[in-house]
Amino acid sequence: MSQPPSNPYPGSYPPPQQPGGYPSQQPGPQYGGGYPPQQSDPQYGGGYPPQQPGPQYGGGYPPQHSDPQYGGGYPPQQPGPQYGGGYPGEQPASHAGSYLESGQPSYGAPAGPPPKKSNVGRILLITLAVVVVLCLGGGAVLVFAAKDKVGDVVDATKTRLVAPATLAGKPKVTDPQLTSAAEQMSAEMKKDVPDATSTVGAFYGNPAKKDLVMIAGASGVLADPKKELEDGAKSLSSELAVTTFSPVDAGPLGGDAKCGDGKIDGSPVGVCIWADRGSLGVIIMYFKSADDLKSQFATMRGQIEQKG
Template identity: 55%
Template sequence: MSQPPAHPYSPQPDDGAPQGSYPPPQQPAVPAQPGQPYGGPAGPPAPKKSNVGKIVLISLAVLLVLCLGGAAIAFFAFKDEVKDTVDAANTKVAAPTTLAGRKQISDPELKALSDQMVAEMKSSVQNETGAAGAFYGDPAKQDLVMIAAASGLMADPKKELDEAVTGLSGELAVTNMATVDAGPLGGDAKCGDGKTEGVPLGVCAWSDKGSVGMIVMFFKSGAEAKTEFVTMRGQIETRS
């Protein structure tokens, strides 16, 4: 019995394509990539380094100012507090050029944000004698530190610290805030864990008779922040 003729568009043997059949489809050429031969497969994209959006930094800066802005700075009236008053009056805060080996970030937008933080603290903290706000490190290398501090005569340092911590706990979900060594400058200090936009934070705060301040380390835990806290505080706060 004779075989039916092949369909004009059916697959054909490898030794040739008879008339009436479509030629095999051609694959589009892949553009050559730099450093690759023409038509070679494109390599995987380079991994992007984790960064922190500036909108996150702006939001956090505003939060820190709000937490510190209610600090009640007042002059002491009792003679037995004269020494504390003198120490407090000689306490100053400033944003150093480097912080624990990290250079202050010179990005114009972050510099403007730092200046705004300082201006807000000067206008909201009662009777302040100084304020400091700045960013340090390299966000592209997941090494970023943010500071906010104000100096003045604190009426109730423990209360100021507790209120600042409460504010952070509500807004940044800061947990495990525990008392840590405040260092040679004295006063009270706490460090704990926080998070913003999925980025872990190591948060430390301090308060004494002459200042109140916070240090936020991005991509770090509270335990990691604790190891550098005393060094950083000593570079931000000085007492003559």
């Protein structure tokens, strides 16, 4: 009997593959390194990667019992969402502008009710007007002091203005805005009237109950108190819309005084101003008339002005 040829496939053609497109089991797979996995998951064109990727193969035939690689027979799964970090599905936090100046995060909470309208604005307008009046009047200290008699100058220099703890039974206001305004008022007068022997600025009463009094003044030598009084009254008439200033009793401290009704931002104010050889001062009663202030003027001035 004749023997079959040792190479039944003559020529340079390679032996046919196994039916179904699977490669023959021989020769065995060649691995790039390490130990081959027992089972290899199929590799798809997209989708989620396997939890534990197998080693990469350097070439040759895939390992035994390997599932077929699909070149396009099955559509790839839809790729899952790409996560930049953290937990899946979280929206990335945007930190641009998310912190206020205080350093606290902004959560977009609805704003609270609008704040109640404050009277501080109109009060500060009056404060500014008074500072202007007193600084203009106090300028006379520099101009006319040299013309005064020595005895009058000595008496005038003993006068001081102070802010008492209470004024006609009204406590000193501790509101930060009003306290700051009073301090700035006094500091401004000291700067503009360097020869003043004292300056004063303070608020008394209870602003929440529309019970508020402001005092302001400077002490020093005034050569012509009557003129300073008239100049101050004219300036206050312009700034506070005072229609008429009427003379009133200046009280036991002497000098001259006037009071009148004013208005600022629609609210009434009672205004009294005094001047003597040693001081120029103003008392303003908010939300009241000049008649309300006149009855207490002499008492209030006596608690503010002190003569040595």
